[in-house]
Amino acid sequence: MKTAGEVVLITGAGGGIGQALAREAKARGAKALVLSDLAGPGLEAIAAETGGLALAGDLRDAGFITRLVADAEERAGPIGILCCNAGTAAGWVEAGVITSPDDALWSLAWEVNVLSHVRLSRAVLPGMIARGRGHLLQTISAAGLLTAPGAATYSATKHAALGLAESIAIAHGGDGIGVTALCPQGVDTAMLADVKDEATRADGVMSAAEVARLGFDGVEAGQFLVTPHQRVRRYMAKKASDYEAWITAMQGYTARNRG
Template identity: 85%
Template sequence: MKVAGEVVLITGAGGGIGRALAREARRRGAAGLILSDLPGPGLESIAAETGALAIAGDLRDPDFIPALVQQGEAALGPVGIACANAGTAAGWIEKGIITAPGDEIWALAWEVNVLSHVRLSRAVLPGMIARGRGHLLQTISAAGLLTAPGAATYSATKHAALGLAESIAIAHGKDGIGVTALCPQGVDTAMLADVKDEATRADGVMSAEEVAALGFDGVEAGQFLVTPHERVRRYMTKKAGDYEGWIISMQEYKARMRR
């Protein structure tokens, strides 16, 4: 599905990959942009730069996403491409028990990394299916395919987000709905700056602009899985071919990182 001529909705647009997605969508000729994030200068500045409609709000509010889609479509027309991009790395553990973060942190990770994807798809899919066309671009992570050694909250919710993306693609592909799961490793964003685990940087850090361009390349090619870091596919093959060996190798890697 070409970006040109489509109304594109992007969550988490105030910075990082979301900001880069907004610029890339505009560059590719999107007919309109609906950008969302928490209130703040990040959202305001990217909306002014791209001429987008900015709608601030908290994705953890179950009423916000339906209102976001309704308001955005009333102003700009039907959403053709919905980018579930907002995410959180809350709960990263450097030392101690990996499941130590409190229930409130687990709930935050679940709400932002998974339920926001559920709610956005629930809001846009009926219209897309009725029109017989539409695309979901889900910003997930290589942690959803592999595992981030220092973050059970992040890895578990990113695995869930990938399972959701697969489920939508399988259930609604024949309804004219495309799904692209964008799964990078380290990306030069504020989120990465907050993460001290070097595994996220082991295969190089890409710019948000590079990742955004590859994400929309995947949308336009009708590609389900986009792995900007080339080694991720090889890691996936190794993991699937010898799961026990993969776990052992990751245990050894984690032990080396502790020294």
């Protein structure tokens, strides 16, 4: 699906990959940008830079998501491309029991990394299906494919987000709906600074601009899985070919990094 001429809604647009997605969509000729994030200078700045419509709110609030989509379509037109980009790495464990983050952190990760995708797609898919066209660009993570050491909250919810993306692609591909799962490793964003695990940086840190470019390349090519870090495909193949050996290797990696 071409970006040119489409209304593009981007969540998590106030920084990092979200801002880069906004710039990339504008460069590709999007008809209008609707940009959402928690209220703050980052959201206002990218809206001013790109001419986008800023609609601030908390994606943990199901009512806000309903209002966001309704306001976006009333003010900008039918959404052609939905970029579910907001995410959180809350709950990273550097030492101790991997499931130690409390229920509030698990709930935060679930609400932002998974349920926001569910609620946003629930809001936009009926209209897209009625029009026979639309695309969802889901920013997930290589952790949804491979698992990040020290990050049960992050990895578990990113696996769930990938499963949701696959489900939508399988169920609604025949309705004219495309889905692209964007699964990078380390990206030069504020979120990366909060992540201590070096596995995230092991294959290099990419710029948000490059990741956004590859994401929209995937949208326009009708590609489901986009892995900006090329080694991720090799890791996936190794994991699939011998799951036991993969777990053993990751246990060894974790032990070495604990010193």
